[in-house]
Amino acid sequence: MAPLNSDFKLPSASRRSFLSLSAAASAALALRIVTEPMLARARVHNFPKDAIRIDANENPLGPCAAAREAATAIVPQGGRYSDWLTDDLVKTLAEMEGLKLEQVRVYAGSSEPLHHTVAAFSSRQRSYVTADPGYEAGMITANALGAKVVKVPLTKTYAHDVKAMLTAAPDAGVFYVCSPNNPTGTLTSHSDIEYLVENKPKGSVVLVDEAYIHFCDAPSVMDLVRAGKDVILLRTFSKIYGMAGLRCGAVFGRPDLLEKIENYGGWNFMPITAMVAASASSKDAQLVPERRRINATVRGEVFAWLDRNGYSYIPSEANFFMLDTKRPAKPAIDAMAKQNVFIGRIWPVMPTYSRVTIGTAPEMDQFQAAFQKVMTGAVTASVGAMPSAGELGKRKRSLEGGVIRA
Ligand SMILES: Cc1ncc(COP(=O)(O)O)c(C=O)c1O
Numbered sequence: 001m002a003p004l005n006s007d008f009k010l011p012s013a014s015r016r017s018f019l020s021l022s023a024a025a026s027a028a029l030a031l032r033i034v035t036e037p038m039l040a041r042a043r044v045h046n047f048p049k050d051a052i053r054i055d056a057n058e059n060p061l062g063p064c065a066a067a068r069e070a071a072t073a074i075v076p077q078g079g080r081y082s083d084w085l086t087d088d089l090v091k092t093l094a095e096m097e098g099l100k101l102e103q104v105r106v107y108a109g110s111s112e113p114l115h116h117t118v119a120a121f122s123s124r125q126r127s128y129v130t131a132d133p134g135y136e137a138g139m140i141t142a143n144a145l146g147a148k149v150v151k152v153p154l155t156k157t158y159a160h161d162v163k164a165m166l167t168a169a170p171d172a173g174v175f176y177v178c179s180p181n182n183p184t185g186t187l188t189s190h191s192d193i194e195y196l197v198e199n200k201p202k203g204s205v206v207l208v209d210e211a212y213i214h215f216c217d218a219p220s221v222m223d224l225v226r227a228g229k230d231v232i233l234l235r236t237f238s239k240i241y242g243m244a245g246l247r248c249g250a251v252f253g254r255p256d257l258l259e260k261i262e263n264y265g266g267w268n269f270m271p272i273t274a275m276v277a278a279s280a281s282s283k284d285a286q287l288v289p290e291r292r293r294i295n296a297t298v299r300g301e302v303f304a305w306l307d308r309n310g311y312s313y314i315p316s317e318a319n320f321f322m323l324d325t326k327r328p329a330k331p332a333i334d335a336m337a338k339q340n341v342f343i344g345r346i347w348p349v350m351p352t353y354s355r356v357t358i359g360t361a362p363e364m365d366q367f368q369a370a371f372q373k374v375m376t377g378a379v380t381a382s383v384g385a386m387p388s389a390g391e392l393g394k395r396k397r398s399l400e401g402g403v404i405r406a
Contacts, residue, residue, distance in 0.1 A: 110249030126173025133347035158186035185316025216317035334381030
């Protein structure tokens with residue numbers, strides 16, 4: 001499609017979305033994008049006052065000081081479109097990651113590009129392959145589009161079993177790898193992801209979700225994007241940057257792959273508050289190391305307390321972990337909520353576990369006090385007798401159909 005006159009030049013974000021709308025895309029646009037709060041808060045919408053909210057992997061620190069100042073300062077200019085601020089953030093991210101501008105897009109969170117990648121590369125003919133337990137959003141999109149969802153158990157060390165993923169789905173369109181993995185907080189090595197990329201079926205992509213990468217020392221697979229591989233990489237400002245409500249995320253990949261994603265929802269320019277806050281956060285060199293240290297310290301203290309008290313959990317590299325309640329987790333979650341401490345949901349394959357987000361140190365003290373009461377029976381939810389181990393095993397198997405219980 002030619003521009004209206006030859007001198008007229010749309011800013012890059014608007015131009016690309018304007019040109020790439022298609023009939024195929026408009027069908028997929030109708031699908032609701034599933035996000036973490038929808039999964040985490042299927043039951044709770046209005047939290048009581050002073051609630052300890054450690055159920056949705058949010059960052060209690062919120063946006064950094066520079067981000068708050070930048071967002072506040074730009075509000076008076078909210079009557080202007082200022083679409084170049086979107087391009088400014090793309091430029092900042094491209095420079096930081098050693099990529100070309102065409103390899104970066106920003107969105108209102110990473111949920112949108114996740115959803116659109118699944119829509120673009122999986123179909124009734126090409127399945128969606130994910131870990132079990134894994135982050136459910138892409139699986140729900142694939143299901144809604146009629147693509148087969150192939151769930152592959154994590155290894156004994158809770159890494160993605162890339163060889164089993166390859167064997168399980170020779171017809172795959174998308175291999176989704178989340179590292180650190182939501183909900184286990186465990187890593188899949190760079191070499192394993194590389195193996196997956198090198199051995200996957202032709203025409204498929206590896207969708208690597210690095211929503212939580214900044215909380216650990218593990219290497220990113222951004223080098224695979226730089227090398228032009230069939231990799232689409234997601235990052236978000238919702239986690240370490242504490243901007244879940246301000247909404248900003250990014251997708252990185254080869255331009256031809258990103259164009260396919262754009263067909264499922266054009267790339268619009270973004271709210272200026274989120275743009276300036278994300279740019280300011282990205283330029284704050286202290287933010288990531290400082291918040292990684294804070295999270296690791298609080299997480300280490302919680303793990304030490306759990307160890308001292310003989311409770312089980314999966315050691316995690318992220319800002320959340322899986323806590324074993326040693327019973328169907330639902331009554332334990334309810335008994336915690338009774339004490340105003342809201343912990344996270346259950347994954348069907350691990351029915352005795354609940355995912356717990358790392359809050360502030362005082363919040364985790366309250367978590368510990370409440371959990372102690374639940375485990376000693378001082379506070380209970382209204383439940384029947386504790387089921388036997390055999391009954392638990394049966395429930396686990398019957399839940400493996402992929403139903404989400406929040
Ligand atoms: C693994 C993973 N990916 C992506 C997202 C999407 O987050 P957002 O849309 O806030 O960027 C989340 C949110 O919790 C997540 O856990």
